[in-house]
Amino acid sequence: MKIKIIFGVIALSSTIFISCNDQKKSPEPLEPVKVKPPKQIILINEAKSVYDNYTKKRAELIENTEAPLEDGSRFIASRFGDYSIEDMKNYIAYVEQEAKEAGVKVETLRFYFSTYPDKKEFPDREKIEHPRQNSFFIVPTIKKDSINYAFYIKNLGDGKKEAALIRDYPGIMDNKIGSSNTSNKSYASIVPNFNLNAYSDDESLIMNKTTMGPPPYRPDFN
Structure with a gap:
């Protein structure tokens, strides 16, 4: 009888030990979902x-x-501009964060062609590396009356924010911001690194500061 009890205790202990070890095993990792190619990809x-x-x-x-x-x-x-993958991820995350705090949904990222002014620096004293260089800037949009419009964030105080259309920002539609007297060899444009923060507590979501090329010339297609 004692022998049976001893064997029973040993068997029960083994079962508990094996069960505990099984619980400690980490679950099998799930295979990542394979991303399908976007429909916008071209040959x-x-x-x-x-x-x-x-x-x-x-x-x-x-x-x-x-x-x-x-x-x-x-x-x-210029023929291209470079952003690192991390910069783009951070930009998208930041834009979505600010839009969420303002209670709106980002619809698109809009790319505007632009040209740097024929000057040595911007109004905020930041150096212009290549005056007259063509470039682009990115601005997020929200939908209003079934149309996508570029927007910025208005800080209302006490941590409250709202989205406002860039076209409604003072000085935009009458070209008082970014205009300059130029010869017929260069063209006026909105300042590419247009920064609303320089004028008020309003928050710009426009991204431009990047590496444009050429110069230096690093061709991929010719």
């Missing part, structure tokens, strides 16, 4: 075709219109 040959079309119908026109640089070298139109 490499298509990219080459539209790249060449821009070269002939836009880049060459810009270069022929612009005067030589101060050192006498030929003006070269």
Whole structure:
């Protein structure tokens, strides 16, 4: 009888030990969901075709219109701008965060073509690396009356925020911001690094500060 009890205790202890070990095992990791290719992706040959079309119908026109640089070298139109993947992730996360606090939903990210002014620095004293260089800036949009509009954030105080349309910001529609007296060799534009924070507590969501090229010239398609 004692032997049976001893064997029973041993068997029960083994069962408990095995059960505890099984509980300590981490669950099998789930395989990540495979992302399908976005419908907006185009073929490499298509990219080459539209790249060449821009070269002939836009880049060459810009270069022929612009005067030589101060050192006498030929003006070269920019063809691309680089943002790191982390910068883009952080930008999207920040835009969505601010929009959520303002109670709105971001609909799109809009890319505007732009041109740096023919000056050494912006009004906030930040240096312009390549005056007259063509560039782009990114601005998020919200839907109003079934139309997407670029927006910024108005700080109302006490941590409250609301989204407001950039087109309604003072000075925008009458071109009082970013305009400049230029010769027929260069063109007026909204200042690409347009920063609402420089004028008030309002918060800009426009991103521009990036690495444009050329210069330096690092071609991918020719």
